[in-house]
């Protein structure tokens with residue numbers, strides 16, 4: 001096949017098949033278009049303002065490393081006037097963070113950004129190794145995810161930073177959209193598609209309190225494959241690692257779907273993100289009317305976002321098997337027409353049950369042309385789907401319950417007994433989770449640049 | 454183990470039916486062992502329950518409510534016809550009236566799809582259920598001069614040059630201009646819906662009863678999401694007002710695909726001779742194949758989820774039904790291809806955060822051609838840009 005010229009500059013030889021749209025580009029044009037797109041995301045969504053101090057949630061993985069590198073580049077090129085710092089969380093897993101934290105330290109020097117590393121031990125009194133010792137290997141991803149989410153906000157507050165950016169990419173967002181559809185979780189679907197979220201002000205005397213921390217995802221529209229390509233062609237120093245625990249069935253399933261979709265139609269990842277944004281506006285009680293850019297209605301931060309591992313959040317909650325069991329029980333109850341006292345902790349499952357019960361109410365006859373919009377007047381199950389977000393009575397953190405997940409987990413740990421999770425003998429079927437791979441992508445050029453910071 | 458036949462029970466001892474507690478169970482439905490009679494009743498009840506609004510007592514004695522039933526000769530639409538036929542006969546016997554009548558419509562897509570059922574199935578089904586009216590319409594009918602959907606001609610490559618083509622020629626030209634199997638399947642399905650809606654109106658039907666099972670609705674939910682059609686999702690999967698002035702009804706929404714497969718074999722005589730079995734189905738698509746579509750992917754996915762997690766499949770469908778379209782939406786400008794109302798400024802694939810072009814596509818003045826996000830993805834850029 002004859003070499004084809006770059007589709008953009010028409011001069012250089014094309015070396016890169018762009019994952020997003022399969023256009024053929026030369027290396028400089030790919031680098032430039034990738035950066036320009038993120039600049040576009042930042043400006044059209046008005047993510048930052050001049051003089052703002054931004055903490056980059058840095059794990060040493062590809063996403064956050066590329067985020068730090070691109071933000072530094074754009075901040076200088078377009079004169080955003082941002083003060084950028086790196087914030088890393090050390091979960092306290094022996095050997096797991098050692099290399100990635102070393103990578104973050106090198107990045108801090110290379111990008112001339114101050115770095116703060118906060119440990120779970122410091123924040124919660126427990127390292128993940130101690131948690132695993134306590135609760136065993138199964139389910140500890142739950143702890144890791146819940147702790148990590150809060151850790152970034154706590155760390156940011158400690159540093160006096162009001163805005164944390166994370167490396168969530170388009171694949172992560174698309175995966176979350178499909179996962180929340182599979183789990184039937186509309187409120188979360190609505191929240192996670194937003195590019196900016198915030199943790200509401202906590203009324204607290206604690207100066208370290210994580211008050212009103214804004215979060216955003218500048219890489220929200222960037223394909224994971226392009227992030228890897230960018231890191232490669234810019235010779236970035238990152239640590240390639242996956243979460244050492246496999247994702248739960250819903251996320252694994254959604255991830256496999258996204259990979260297959262991308263194969264069938266490259267634009268599909270972006271198309272899922274677009275659908276997610278559009279569907280967020282259709283969720284009853286949603287405040288997404290402005291698409292998340294309007295300052296008066298920034299959606300609340302995702303309670304369980306984040307997680308361990310290099311990029312995507314590992315979400316806690318029941319996996320497919322236990323949810324199936326729960327739903328099926330609810331169906332049986334509903335079929336039998338029994339009224340049962342509902343004391344379930346799971347708000348969403350309750351909501352669905354509620355709907356099932358009310359579905360049996362026959363709707364009044366409707367004649368042709370007679371418009372009955374929405375759900376009709378016969379019943380109002382809508383309120384059940386809206387999760388009310390408040391604050392943890394113990395720590396002030398964003399929570400839909402009286403006591404936030406972290407505090408509940410901590411209470412369990414501190415009482416020296418495992419979380420009362422029901423473990424089911426279930427083997428994942430759908431997920432094609434890549435096994436933990438560890439490749440150190442250290443590049444010689446970066447070592448040369450390790451000068452005084 | 455849902456759907457498993459009772460004979461396979463480990464101990465070999467026949468189980469009693471959970472419902473009647475008299476007969477031997479022949480299969481297990483969502484944890485309940487059921488006998489044949491109770492299973493057939495279960496499928497009927499689940500279906501008829503969705504049609505509460507069409508009870509006999511809701512019809513003025515001097516009127517007849519008409520519903521259009523599009524039949525594809527797949528297991529679901531054939532089962533639906535069987536169930537409704539049975540239901541209407543029962544109503545007739547009991548009350549000497551029926552709550553509604555059905556008109557069966559077969560959309561012939563053979564011009565663009567070599568693997569569709571032929572006329573003999575329509576004859577066969579007409580023989581078995583003779584009391585209903587039957588119609589057949591070719592997909593290319595949308596391009597015939599008499600059709601009110603004249604704007605569809607704008608979809609054609611070099612619209613002017615295509616003017617002399619026959620309707621079938623126009624449809625073929627459109628299909629040939631599409632770049633992928635996903636796009637072709639998407640456009641065929643979109644056109645099919647438009648033709649069904651147009652026929653429903655022409656035949657004075659107040660609504661359409663679609664044969665989609667729970668499983669199919671879940672597939673649609675994720676497939677439409679993946680095709681960038683999330684903005685219109687409620688219009689694709691919920692009961693009641695559609696975007697098109699006829700109601701959409703999905704009476705099989707609480708019945709799983711695998712349950713319908715079993716149902717079609719247990720009915721006497723079995724429905725099998727009425728069902729079209731595609732020769733090369735999407736059941737095992739080759740993932741590397743260029744011919745795999747997004748619809749195939751979702752079909753394969755949910756048919757596997759359905760095996761072990763039937764309630765999760767139902768839950769996806771129940772959840773999606775809660776999405777709400779704004780009341781004023783129906784008055785929004787329409788997409789030229791799918792005819793769905795689109796929010797101001799949301800036409801095309803540009804001009805949103807996920808795209809890097811700042812502007813909206815500027816429409817040439819006087820042009821009434823504009824495409825929603827999902828349709829823009831399926832149509833080749835030459836059609837979208839060049840008018």
Ligand SMILES: [Zn+2]
Nearest residue numbers: 006009026029
């Ligand atoms: Zn170039």
Ligand SMILES: [Zn+2]
Nearest residue numbers: 392395404407
């Ligand atoms: Zn708390």
Ligand SMILES: [Zn+2]
Nearest residue numbers: 470473488491
């Ligand atoms: Zn029985």
Ligand SMILES: [Zn+2]
Nearest residue numbers: 788791825828
């Ligand atoms: Zn459209």
